[in-house]
Amino acid sequence: MSDEIRDLFHGVRPSISVPPRDLRRVVGEGRRRLRRRRLLSSAAAVAALAVAGAGINEVVGRRGLSPVASGERLRVVATVPLHAPYDLTPDFPRDLAYGFGYVWVLHARDGTLQRIDPATNRVDRVIDLRGETRDPSSLWDVEAGAGRLWVTNPSAGQVLAVDPASGRVDGRVRGLSHPLGTYFLGGALWVIAGGGDDDESLYRVDPATLEVTGSLRTGTECCLSGIVELDGDLWVSYSDVPSRPRNDAPDVEDRVFDLSLQLRRIDPRAVAFVETIPLAGDTYRPGDTVLGGLTTAEGHLWVARPEAGAVDRVDPVTGRVDSIDVSASLRPGTLTYYGGRMWVWDLGGSGAAPIDPVSLEVGPESDLTVAGGGHPIEGAGALWVPSGSDGDQHDSISRIEAVAPGRPPVETPEASAAPPETAPAPAADPVVEEMTEREQAEVFAFRALAATGLMDPFSERSYNFTYADDTTREDGGWRIGFAASDCEPRRRGEGHVFTCRGLSGEDPELGNALTDTYVTVARDGRRWRVVDVTGNMLPDEKRRLIGYALPEHRGPSHWEFPAAGAWPARDGVVIEMVALWIGPYPTRAPGSVCEVHLIAEDGVRMGEPRRFYQQPPDRAFEHAGWVKGVESLDEDADDVVVECRQSGD
């Protein structure tokens, strides 16, 4: 008889017409909320960290959010002289890349790749590529990915594959017409070739076979000036200059063209344009730089328009464009998302100014004249950019880091040979005990995993690294074993299925009991550095981790909470936060407490917070853990904020 009731319900279905669906609105609004949630929780974690104690500014990275107008700056903390083995001075670093724990500098004049160790800020290796081309200065671009360095050789129509370990060229991508820029995105190598008066094309290359597996002709006298990956798609900044100028000035330099600027989405499988988002039009005079950097942050595309003095933040879902006027302080060129800020670099080399990625507020410019106006890259927690020298020549690389207002700069080898590490006094129950080297290594490994975002529950893929008491001393340092759980596939259906080995047959809800990830760390003087990682991470995650460095910890013991978040569950909200105990064991340390605040739609906190306690470590070792709790979610709650602190603070 219940079937008849069911039939009754199903029978009325056709009589209820369904209105048009609006997936775009759902996704757009959903993304907006996700960004807001990230911001709220990040800010809360920072507030708690500020109470918790020492070493915070090195660890929190992008979480150090405060109003940009408060004076956050970039500062050159070290200058790395380049090697000039062939007496061709000054050298000319044409391009930089970060990979395998090192900064790689491609020289234009002597045809070398020079490797900088971020732990020492010194060139420790030079790879000679002069034998690969008659004109070493023609080597154009370097990129790191898939275990190799990729160097474009436009005159030979090749991309060289260089083994970073041996320094040998062990493969070549051939048949490309004047390859220039290389980008390693989504597991493939993408090469922009041609340009100028020639047809410009984008090639997709399989890094394993070195075969070209797709191409896209983009046009003539245009086109691509940047390429990034966002949500599995590729986006390019695209400019198109009409062949006829607006005026008929006899001198080419005086002619003015109408310029069409766009962002275009590329389906990486089909290698085809599938969507266009127009940007504000502009005028173009020969010699103008029409489009600056293109990058991504907080789910948006960001592109600079130098001649307009503007930076555009573009929502890829809705197509909404927010233009930020930065013309008062600089002419925008490269964009770098670093430390939770979008840094806009002046094309003239005067410096960079931060933009808050959410409020779009522009902060004061940092004077980086000494660093020049090249294209900075990020690696090992710092920015690296060719230094300015006489004229347009460069002979060194500047290491640049963010300095928050009121905070001392992070220690670097060059900035100070052996500065005393200063740490703020803990608010309660300080525990100052020397850690053994093994403990230092284990704590540093956890901090590195957290600081590089791998334990961030808000990231698309996150891990719960559980201490496995599997630490061994090796020649290269300390090898620390972890049981990693909660791995997720990042892509499906594209031949890029990721599985977490070691989790097979285990309950994903209960986690993994097997050690399947090893992080090898080594101490160089007073700095710890990640030198190797084995396990089930994606290559770019390993790249992010290897090379990460911090001074050894000498301050009071304390809790750190580098990541926190809240997720829906069937019966409420799961609260997840990473709690790191920075100190020796066993300990008389306090515990930690995390409070969950429910936020109403109008932003007001609802009722009393719910508290979750983490006991102090009382076993042989428990430097880190994920605090989890389940809380019923009030239907009226629009958001959740998690705040953590040390008990008694």
Add this chain to the structure above:
Amino acid sequence: MRGARLTFEAFYQSEFDDVFRGCFLLCGSREVALDATQEAFTRAYVRWRRLRRHDWAGGWVMTTALNLCRRRSRDPVPLGEVRDEAVPDRGASFDRVDLQRALGALAPRQRHAAILHYLGDLPVVTVAELMQISEGAVKAHLSAARKALRRALEVSDV
């Protein structure tokens, strides 16, 4: 990430109709039903990273939408006063109006359970999980709903 986005899109496309119809049956207003449906899917998008693992994701959206619908319906639909808005339905079905009127006579939990079970085709155990009540309570709600619907609609042998 691309795959995840496609999966949410497929989820949205496959579940949208039933969620909207469920809301409309509950509250009788197309405007409120659409608003609640879109909002429920927006919340699902925010939670998609975790929701996508579960086979009850569709039920979660339906439950969320029904809750929203109930709360946003400023003027609850009492028995005998179902508003048959000027909607572009393919013929104003007496069945549908009758069903709405009958549902309007049910207690909120009974109505909720009936829509999840009969329209959403969710098993009792899933309805219990989604409504955070026991299976026995769901069965009781469904039984009461059946009786009320039988009376109201004069469905024989219900």
